[in-house]
Amino acid sequence: MSKSQRCPVHLATGLAFVFFSIGLFTPTIVRGADPLKKIRIAIPSIVIDFAPLWIAREKGFFRDERLDAEITYIQGNIKGVQALIAGEVQAGIAGSAGPIGVRAAGEDAVIVAVPMNRLDYTFVARQPVKSASDLVGKKIGIGAVGGSDEVATRIALRQLGVDPSSVTTLVTGGSAERLAALRVGSVDAATVGGATFIGGGAGLYKVLDLLDLGVEFPFTAIFTTRRFAAANRDAVLGLIRGYMLGVRFFQQNKEEALAITARNLRTSNRELLERQWLYVKDHVFEKVPLATEKGFKLVFDMLAPRNPKVAALRIEDVYDASFVQELSAKGFFK
Numbered sequence: 001m002s003k004s005q006r007c008p009v010h011l012a013t014g015l016a017f018v019f020f021s022i023g024l025f026t027p028t029i030v031r032g033a034d035p036l037k038k039i040r041i042a043i044p045s046i047v048i049d050f051a052p053l054w055i056a057r058e059k060g061f062f063r064d065e066r067l068d069a070e071i072t073y074i075q076g077n078i079k080g081v082q083a084l085i086a087g088e089v090q091a092g093i094a095g096s097a098g099p100i101g102v103r104a105a106g107e108d109a110v111i112v113a114v115p116m117n118r119l120d121y122t123f124v125a126r127q128p129v130k131s132a133s134d135l136v137g138k139k140i141g142i143g144a145v146g147g148s149d150e151v152a153t154r155i156a157l158r159q160l161g162v163d164p165s166s167v168t169t170l171v172t173g174g175s176a177e178r179l180a181a182l183r184v185g186s187v188d189a190a191t192v193g194g195a196t197f198i199g200g201g202a203g204l205y206k207v208l209d210l211l212d213l214g215v216e217f218p219f220t221a222i223f224t225t226r227r228f229a230a231a232n233r234d235a236v237l238g239l240i241r242g243y244m245l246g247v248r249f250f251q252q253n254k255e256e257a258l259a260i261t262a263r264n265l266r267t268s269n270r271e272l273l274e275r276q277w278l279y280v281k282d283h284v285f286e287k288v289p290l291a292t293e294k295g296f297k298l299v300f301d302m303l304a305p306r307n308p309k310v311a312a313l314r315i316e317d318v319y320d321a322s323f324v325q326e327l328s329a330k331g332f333f334k
Helices: 003-024 026-033 048-058 077-085 097-104 148-160 175-184 194-200 226-231 233-252 254-265 270-283 293-303 308-312 322-329
Strands: 037-043 067-073 091-094 110-118 121-125 139-142 168-171 189-193 205-209 216-224
Touching (some): 037 233, 048 254, 077 097, 077 216, 139 175, 148 189, 189 194, 233 270, 233 322
Parallel strands (some): 037 067
Antiparallel strands (some): 091 216, 110 216, 121 205
């Protein structure tokens, strides 16, 4: 056989070796080429509390989890949950009362993590409140009937000795919208997020800081549907991981965290943002986003008078702890 005849044999052997070698490394190459999982996440308001989400998106934490995360603003907790049930979004991050309420109605909603497990609300009024009688007959702004802010409002009124039936509640939107309604006089009082009040509450009166009550309460929950969670467990784990990495970054990297937050809030008020950041990073987030039975029981108790079906719920009906437990067992939260 001539040299020219032998070359194709050698070439074929070499190519076979190259293809075999590539085959050995195919899992790594294919994983990198896998399309990202599209996931739309609903949030109920544009406030600093959601900075970890924006950070996770902009710093690539979600992308590292193979997620193409779209953050969608849908005003109010209840509307976001309705969008979830309708399939318009795949997850939500908001108060727990919404998903609990629709679960009581037989809809497919489940909470998978509770990154904020304290009652971080401030009851605010246009005028000083010296006694319960000062609130009788007044208009109180809420985000939605059956939402977490309404539950918090009823807790505040009870703490202040005010009969909820003696006031008029008006649906005015998220924390920022409720604060705006207070300023223009559409309502006389409202419960707003603690950081929201710090950022824009000048000239208004803090009646009660619910955080001071030390009440366990699933203030902010990550939720989805059981169907989506069962079919996309890795995506749900990635959502929780990405979000909690965003929390860590927010707490540990002040300057960049503030820059990302400022862009998403569309504000250049550095002094205001810094005061909010100091409050949120120290008072809001849990290191391990597990719920507590005591916190859920409070929500059940507050919703049950209006929605008797809630009284029959157990924590396992509305909450799947397995996702956070799996991450914890793997040492993610250490």
